[in-house]
Amino acid sequence: MELIEAADVTVIARGAAILGAGGGGDPWLGSLMAQHAIERHGPVRLVPPGELQDDAFVLPVALMGAPTVIVEKAPAGDEFRRAFASLEQYRGRAVSHVGCLEVGGLNSMVPIVSAAMTGLPLVDADGMGRAFPELQMVLLTVDGISCSPMALADEKGNALLLTAVDNEWAERIARSATVEMGCSATIALYPLNGREARESLVPHTLTLARDLGLLVEQTRAAHEDAAEAVAAHARGRVLARGTVVDVQRRTVAGFARGSAIIEGFDEWAGSRLELDFQNEHLVARLDGELVASVPDLICVLDAENGEPLTTESLRFGYRVAVLALPCHERWRTAAALELVGPRKFGYDHDYRPVAP
Amino acid sequence: MELIEAADVTVIARGAAILGAGGGGDPWLGSLMAQHAIERHGPVRLVPPGELQDDAFVLPVALMGAPTVIVEKAPAGDEFRRAFASLEQYRGRAVSHVGCLEVGGLNSMVPIVSAAMTGLPLVDADGMGRAFPELQMVLLTVDGISCSPMALADEKGNALLLTAVDNEWAERIARSATVEMGCSATIALYPLNGREARESLVPHTLTLARDLGLLVEQTRAAHEDAAEAVAAHARGRVLARGTVVDVQRRTVAGFARGSAIIEGFDEWAGSRLELDFQNEHLVARLDGELVASVPDLICVLDAENGEPLTTESLRFGYRVAVLALPCHERWRTAAALELVGPRKFGYDHDYRPVAP
Incomplete structure (x- = not known):
């Protein structure tokens, strides 16, 4: 994929929802914004990170806040330009490429909108290869790269430039400024040079999102099994297929925590899969045994049509397929697991890598 | 006063505590910091606002947050330089003068510390002539002057540059960033040119604080009445003298709200004065009749030694004199009263100006 056209957007959004591992916010509204921006400003040029020159100035963008609010209070558009301008003024040079921090969910779409509006190319990569709830949870942090200076802008016209002691x-x-601004803000952060972007981002993840999105479409058209196809393409596996029989939710310190129980069918008849989530799925247990955990991706698809389901959309009676996809190998180091491993999310067990 | 020497600091602090109208934070810790800074870096040159050239770059500084926390978590010192540097970089020119926003309480001392450390002259003026709880409550706001760009720095090294749509x-x-930073932060805001500083600040208020502080000292030495002397000097009047017989406090949305009842003695024997406060004193009623209200200054002094008392230090049994001092005349316009009049603080009555 060299260009992202308006027609590519929904396909990428579907794949991004899979890579969101249940979280990251539904990309639907973002996909409308991205289509609109491309129709108005032209297609977005997608650049593989390997082609970046050392002196590139890559600026990743994202939305911060509660996805439920973002849906109701869409960015006005001007935020991207203001956030870029404030970092360009600080750095004394122009941004050369838009970057993506979080390919999973809504934040796959935000850089497309921004690239279309600014006319800048977009780097085909992201900071995590999935979705995570906090801005320091990127491989850039593991590599010692600061997110500062960071720009934050809201739809009212408030703007903030933050230099923090650490991520x-x-x-x-x-986060607290975002809450005050009404629970959503546009952010531009982790200003990168070309070498940093080549070495620290997870490469080709926007293309991966497009491929996964297409796969769901193609297998559905061919009456094949989307879950198996997605698992095979991403070198993961199907953990179980079954019916949602219980969903518990509670909001803890601004995060949507909860759990779901799935009673297996097909070859999993008689088994019981338990999912814990905090925005994203965190761990999966099959008949009490841990079968997948963060930072690997635990993804839930509609068992019939292969459409990805967010943790918020899980309902009693849904028939689902649960997949585990391996995270990027650099998440599996000790330093990275300290940032995003199970213990970081309150579990007292270590990470157990999922194998195909 | 042309120079502020270390010995002037406690005198200014005492006058600033009077002008704090019960709030603004106890200037004691600030006075230690200011003395220390002057002993180390030399005296501070005080410049009357009338002497400012149009092209001056006046930068007011203050501490934001809960005074109780500021006392425990003093600025490291470096915050002033970092806050200045970020606005100097933004504006592309060097600050020429330090400014004061709030002469009442602790924030009278912060500009002295900052001026001593940076070696810059300090403008003998402030933004309100008293203390108020929120940063937009200055005459600059009435004059349509933006507090943005505003710098905020904490003792850990976090820094923020904020451009807001309004004050x-x-x-x-x-405020929310300050809370996240641990409830106190150094702020530099309302960058002013010389004309704005001349026209919109309340002039000579640091000198006034010094004069009031001296007056208390002199009348005490002469066994005269400090309260009468302060009232006469500031063209106000003594509302009552009496004993504190009740103090009610509650913390509402981060503000210290409460009330105190004072049973009169001397010529006020048999009368009852009621004070309401929210950080600062807001209204005073004598036998049920409104006798003073915000934005005029309602100040409580120890009846015996003339020392100013903050709302936090009021206790059952204290013998006090309660004064009402007129606010700066520009606070008495309709636009200004919309910002800081009684209705702004939840009262359903209008402002009634205090007369000598």
């Missing part, structure tokens, strides 16, 4: 402090301060 | 939004966003 955790940036998360805390930016 | 109320700046207050909201900066």
